[in-house]
Amino acid sequence: MEWETVIGLEVHVQLSTASKLFSGTSTEFGADPNTQANIYDLAMPGTLPVLNKEALKMAVKFGLAIDAEIGKTSVFDRKNYFYPDLPKGYQTSQLDFPTVGKGTLTIDMEDGTHRTIGVTRAHMEEDAGKSLHEDFHGKTGIDLNRAGTPLLEIVSEPDLRNAKEAVAYLKKLHSIICYLGISDGEMSQGSMRCDANVSVRPKGTTELGMRTEIKNINSFRFVEKAINIEVERQIDLIEDGGTVTQETRLYDSEKNETRSMRSKEVANDYRYFPEPDLLPVVIDDTFIEAVRETLPELPDIKKQRFQDQYGLSEYDAMVLSADLDTANYFEEVTTVCDDAKLSTNWVMGDLQAYLNKEEIPISESIVSAKALGGLISRIKDNTISSKIAKTVFEAMLAGEGDADSIIESKGLKQVTDTGAIEALVDEVIANNPDQVQQFRDGKEQVIGFFVGQVMKASQGKANPGQVNQMLKEKLAE
């Protein structure tokens, strides 16, 4: 029996507004418990919500970025359930009339292919607080700092067909929200949370199988593993004669398995009804166009432009455009040194290796785009060779200054003076008669030995190209 996997993802994105969705309390991360929880956030009697304009703009911005229908009239609803991190005993969310309707985004696979994935909707809702289960002698501690923070819940169509596509979708989504500046997208900090709806069906059929929802996946890597292990579990279950129950499961990353969640989900009747403390949210074309003006060049457009404008390969363009900071860095380097190919190699090569090693984002790079551009310029104008450039780069990483000052202080300037090179070449030829004979006898690769000797004699500073050229001429005499 051949199986097909059907995956839909629900992603909750924490919007990076300064204040909460319905109150003027700060949303800054990392504050002491309950120091960012005012009377509304604590659901004190008599308190009322007022909608944050910026959150609405961010939601609309996202909708425009995925070419979605924008809900010109959207309505908030109450989703009722009891949990200690939900102060009002209901979450204010959007059910039938969300701010963002149907849209699409394109995912990029490793083999260079692309797929269009449907987004069903995106709506705004309040985040809940946090529960701390340790440290309180058998009790649970509730921190409501996070309660009321604006979330955008983005629901995909069940268009994804395997775990790798799911990861590609998440990466593209992450890229878009970071480009838009509506969230920092940090999965590890909970700014971006993913729940996966997974089902299987016999290949070739169209009816959807029973799906389970997997929660608590907080990295791209775990998304892939969780989906794979759940698909395996479902297939095994069905092939053993069992049926998949519709339920919520938690992913355990240590055991690499999913397990059924406890009765939080048992018969939860949310009793949705329209929020009477809020009026319908009505936006017009002027509002939408004003938001559209603030859209940056989106990742897919930038990727295409990098290919068209700089002649990059699709793969290189994809890598460089995935992250906005990296894209901007690359463009600045290229502007300074006017060589897209070299810029690409250096940014994706040596610079990225350094960033990986230090585990820092490009925004924290000690070597600025301007400085890297300056270094590459010195390669281009033959001041130094590519090989020496690596030495200079190391010194720049160590904070020793910019390219010019390092080249100067370490005396790394390339020797390009023909006379000087000629002198060195003549000397090396004169000192190595055996190898000269070998060359004359037909062993052409011996030229490498001569190049090495000249480079050594010049402490690596001779221009390798010129050395090569001159050796060939002299040995041919």
Next chain:
Amino acid sequence: MSIELADVENIAHLARLHLTDGEKKEAADSMSNILKLIDQMQSVNTDNIEPLAHAFDSVQRLRDDKVTESNNRNELQKIAPESEEGLFLVPKVIE
């Protein structure tokens, strides 16, 4: 439309209310009466009528995204039933 005891138990649980057996019976009776009152609504055909959620056709005002609140934890936790180290305490929650 009358209410069965099982319905009463389900609703009481959804609303996190505890009822004794006597109270459940009483609730079933009084709710059945109330439902008789409410069922009078069914006497009118409303197929082409739009629901009215708000009395007037106003739209939601938007608030500027500014931090206007400051930390008031000490004051606000003075009236908390149980708190420690800035957290509200409840019986342990099992996920």
Next chain:
Amino acid sequence: MIDATLAEISRALESGKISSVELTKAYLDRIAQENADLNAYITVTEELALSQAEAADKSRSEGKAGAFTGIPIAHKDLFCTNGIRTSCGSKMLDNFIAPYDATVVDRFNTAGAVTLGKTNMDEFAMGSSNETSFYGPVKNPWDHSLVPGGSSGGSAAAVAARLCAGATATDTGGSIRQPASFSGITGIKPTYGRVSRWGMVAFASSLDQAGTMTQSAEDSAMMLNVMAGLDEKDSTCSTIDTEDYTANLNKPLEGLKIGLPVEHFSEGLSADMEKSIREAIAEFEKLGATVKDIHLPNSHLSVSAYYVIAPAEASANLSRYDGVRYGYRCENPVDLEDMYKRSRSEGFGAEVKRRIMVGTYALSAGYYDAYYRKAQKIRRLIKNDFQAAFEEVDVIMGPTSPHTAFAIGSQNDDPVTMYLEDIYTIAVNLAGLPGISIPAGFINNLPVGLQIVGKDFAEAQLLNVAHQFQQATDWHKKAPGE
């Protein structure tokens, strides 16, 4: 002096005839004598009142006094008052010291008013007799064996017994108008959205509105001047401009068109009550108004629709009372579920629990369309009825209540009987319109209330119509025990 109207008191303070401190002390003394019996106040704020009175007198001596400076009022215990217990008549909030002021409270404080205390009410505003309060029933000052009406029974009794110059109150299905009619005073529920709900503990969000209990329409106008107007913190608060509600009280009623809903003058209305009301309406004809019959064909469904919408909204509004962050928590909870269930079951009274159950049921899976959605459609029909009627008339009049005050404990068998007390008032809340009840006569020495309903944001007109009646008659001047 403390029997005087709010307007008279304001003039007396202005002229220096009496000081706010003297006045406040007089009220506090009378409260000390009578409240134990009437039970109109849950909390008396003696210290606060005296310090506010002193501040008021001081500001007057500095020439900074306004119309409301130094006037002693009471607040229904549904309004949050900073640093003062705000109980909503419930054990659930018996220990709740509000950490902030409701906008209504804040506006009165800013206007220089003196807060005498927090008045008794049906628990969480759910009731029509003030018998569901955790703090015991309130007695009708006209006859202590009778109810004063509800849910704002405490405010009504306090004003009727002259234990304050005026009181704030709230009305969701009639909770200002009905107690005003039972207690022989003037009570106005403004248009929905006219007054801020920030700090007014929510019962049914789309129906609740703050209003006033006073001896006269003129007094109401003075209070409304302080209370009304946009509050940014309440999304449902209207941006429509307010006005000086005292400015046009004396406009003549010549040409006023009054509508009488035939449905409100049918079975269910006692002969005595109908006679009283029609006699009161005849007074308006003497003042130059014309009267005609109008129809509100869906009014018989208003109680049904209300008892879906209000409990549904309430069931969600009261979910926050869970023993976690404030309010009542049961002793030694075994686990979280136990804490929720026992705290809520011990903290809430029977009527509140009943309405939470009804509301939860109406919203539950499979019933939403038949109940909640259906009720919202009925609501539109009712609003349409009023709109059609107001094409023909300026104001609509009728009895506030089917009868006069009933005996404490007499309506406890079937909750539905109690619900039908509000049969004439509820539709007004569903439509969001303003309504006032004014004293219009007596039956067996018990007060009768006339209800006047206006178009949206027509509070000034309502107060004008009421004031003119109160110039031509003296029902509103009668006080219990005279």
